[in-house]
Amino acid sequence: MMAKLKLKDYLFIASLLFGMFFGAGNLIFPVFLGQEAGNMVFIANLGFLVTAIGLPLLAVAAMGISSSDSVLDLARKSGDTFGYAFTIALYLVIGPLFAIPRLATTSYEVALAPYISDANQEIVLASFCIAFFVIAWFFSRTSSSALHYVAKFLNPLCLVALGILLTLSIVHPMGSVQDLPAQGVYQTKPFVTGFLGGYNTLDALAGLAFGIIVTSSIRKLGVTDPKGVATSTIKSGILTLVFMAFIYTLLSWLGATSVHVIPRSKNGGELLAQVSSHYLGTYGSILLSIIVTSACMTTAVGLITAFSETFATMFPKFSYAQYAVGSVTVSAIISMAGLSFVLEATTPVLMFIYPLAIVLILLSYLNAIYPLDQTVYKVTLSFTMLVALIDALAAMPTIIKSHASVSKVLEWSADNLPLMKLGLSWILPAVIGLTVGLTYSFISKKKS
Template sequence: MNKIKETLVTAFALFSLFFGAGNLILPPLLGFKAGDFWWLVTLGFCISAICIPIMGIFAHARLQGTLYDFGKKVSPKFALVFSLIIYAIAVGLPSPRTASVTHEIAIQPYFDTPYILTSIIYFSLVFVFVMNRSKILDILGKFLTPAIIVILLLIIGITLFSYPMDFGETVFPNPFSAGILEGYQTFDAIGAVVVGGVIIVSINLKNKGDSFAEKRALVRRAGWIAGFALLLIYAGLIFTGTLMHKEFDTDISRTALLNGISIKTLGNTANLFLGILVSLACFTTAVGIVTGTADFIKSRYNDSQKAFTITAIIGCVLGVGMGQFNVDYIIDVALPTLMFIYPITIILIVLNVLPEKYTTPVVFKAVVVTTILFSVPDFMGSIGLGDTISPITEVIPLSGFSMGWVLPAFIAFLTSNMTAKKV
């Protein structure tokens, strides 16, 4: 019975880690545009937003380390640079997006105030909570996720029984890759490598008497349960968006669609309640990101409190600067960055999950370098230089799906392992 309880508690912790409030705005619009290919979009989204992040937790369970340890086999310098880039992205994109989501979900429908005002107040409060490390948010977080899940299940259930199974036509040329790329925007693979270690440490503290194998088994069981729960919610939201394709204008924004779906299924009062819950969940995410980044910089400067404070200030200033823009703009700005860093993150997660005999330092170097090189064309395509590099992308398999790095990385993995065996 204790094992069942431990598994469920750990599964809920993992679910809460990946089920960020910002993620809620992504699946409905995917379904809204997916039409009768909603299932293919769902498959792609779940690979990048569920499978890869859960694998990241499995990697943490094996490494028993931090973000820095993910890239150590490439080189210590690479591991440090990779860590710094990941933390810079975290405070520069997903953290400000939480302020923008809060404005569009909870402020904009009721008050005619600018984004910048919300952003300034929001990150001023974030800074106060970061500097005081209040446990209020941890306690609050335990109630936020269940409450949001209940509302979402109601929305999904009401939609399923109220709307005809009319899917419409897809607007995506490649529904599967569209789902994968939208899954990048959850930032959950990055979340897995950044804060996954916190959950592993918590498990170790609670289960000191258990062996390493028992702890790893616990993480795997919890991971499967959390993954299945995420699949139900994400697939449900995508399907909900699909069924409501006639209810809204085709150019509707992500947050407006979530608001609209909530009002049509639950009414204005429930929508206000959802807005408050999502805003609080966004706030806890922002505090976690800024705190985690400041802790990392602090650790690089001999536990200097000054370094922590300066990093927290920079993180909040960046949040105000970027958080004054609307959600869709921040998502558009994030895409080029994600097209470059996400493949590297995915590869590091996969390599750290595979057996060590297949992932020597030589293999790590070969696969990571190959992934970096072949991510450049996808990155250039995402910033509007697709025509310039089209002669290159035309000969790279899967480049048309913005995944030109996949096959070269796999070939590098096989080749480096074969070479190592011959030596």
């Protein structure tokens, strides 16, 4: 008889999911969204929830539904070449090249940077990053220890600190959102703007990576049947979904109401620091440091674990422990360049890989309903990839975009690709690719 999870098991898996997903960016982006969205905050927040929560949980569940043992296993449905290329690219993006360094630099920017003189910023940043990654390595030196610390120790620390701040904001609100006009594009496109804002969390990409950790944890609890694993993943995901949606909504509302008391900030980190200081003064700064650093640490541990497990499986020449050391070393070096550098370098890569990840996730669900052959995957992802490459070019530095050939491509795309100006130009090509792939597959099967 197949084992069934108890409520405490579902809560454990939900806590694990929350801890791995909820990094500092998940605190900063909804707060800043609220400040900019004003009286359109709830519509904008709804769009944010779709990509910041909905897509990541679909990604985690896709690993269970597709019975895939890894991202490579899922991506190889489009062929070995795409499978390896996509998997390596995804883990480098959410791993040591971009996402992990961003966690350390974000922690520093929020917790320490405001109190350090310009002359000492570089040395303090370097020292902070080294300390951050030594601790992250300690927690993730074995995959089992990562699971233990994230779910049982770091999560409660982050939640208690965040709970104090949110409770104060509810008991003593800074104002109402009804009379606050929306800023910029939130005036005309609040839902779409919030939807695109959710991309910044990187969680849809991380969801594919975390899926193997979650499904592995469920199997260790005694559930081994693929259908049971998928069902258990979805149930735990729903618990996470409700809880994270609640927190995101409160954070965006907090950001909107803050305008009554706090001048508009340059970014969510600065705004969150000012809100904490408003409610708790010096203690607020300490509380914010605890919230941000613990949130970043939980996500860093999850990403280091996922990266190291995957590469140790794909390229077993090195062990999990060696990959863990390598990932924290590279992450520490890159993070010393600062948050601005990391964010600028990340954007073009994300614009290319994010649509591919979303389409791959959706194809896995369609495949569970109607089995797809490799042709459908290849054609759909190829169509998506062409437009994703254009989106990546549009996000490149000016020196690249100003090149004559690149400029012509971007001008033509802006005039001819639907939804290009909304940042969703990949949707129609993906649908066309799916239609072409299904049609070709159907005709081929009928002939044979």
